[in-house]
Amino acid sequence: AERERQIDAAQRRKADQQRKQELEFMKKMAEQEDRKRQLMILEEKKKAEKEEKMRQERQRARERVQRKREEDQRKRDEQQLAIEADRDKFLYQQTQAIRERQRRYAELKPVLPRQRPPERP
Incomplete structure (x- = not known):
């Protein structure tokens, strides 16, 4: 009877040890899975x-590209406006010069001798 009790106790200890090892293994596996997940x-x-x-x-x-495009377009627009302003200024000056020549010509016209048109044969 004592011998059987000792065998049972030894088997229980062995089973407890095995359960403990299994629990440790499961705990380690869970920790490893948790680390993987993290x-x-x-x-x-x-x-x-x-x-x-x-x-x-x-x-x-x-x-940046959009700002560059907008800046380039603004510069082109400014250049175009400057070109148009220069052209308008030039045309205005030309018109003024023509008007001045016409005015001087009109003042001189009475003084100039009248030219007869060339005779046709």
């Missing part, structure tokens, strides 16, 4: 941050 979450977060950073950089590049 790493994956961290990687996803980094990936998302990188993608967001790239998206923002592309947006800033688009804005």
Whole structure:
């Protein structure tokens, strides 16, 4: 009877030890899975941050290009306005010069001898 009791106690200890080892193993596996999950979450977060950073950089590049286009267009418009203003000024000066010549000619006209048209044979 004592021998059986000792065998039962030994078997219980062995079973307890085995359960304890199994629990430890399960605990380690759970911790490992948790670490994997945390790493994956961290990687996803980094990936998302990188993608967001790239998206923002592309947006800033688009804005820079747009500002450059607008600035170039503004410069072209200013140049065109300057060309038109110079042309208008030149035409005004030409018109004024023509009017001045016509006025002087009109003043001189009475003094000039009248020319007869050439005779036709």
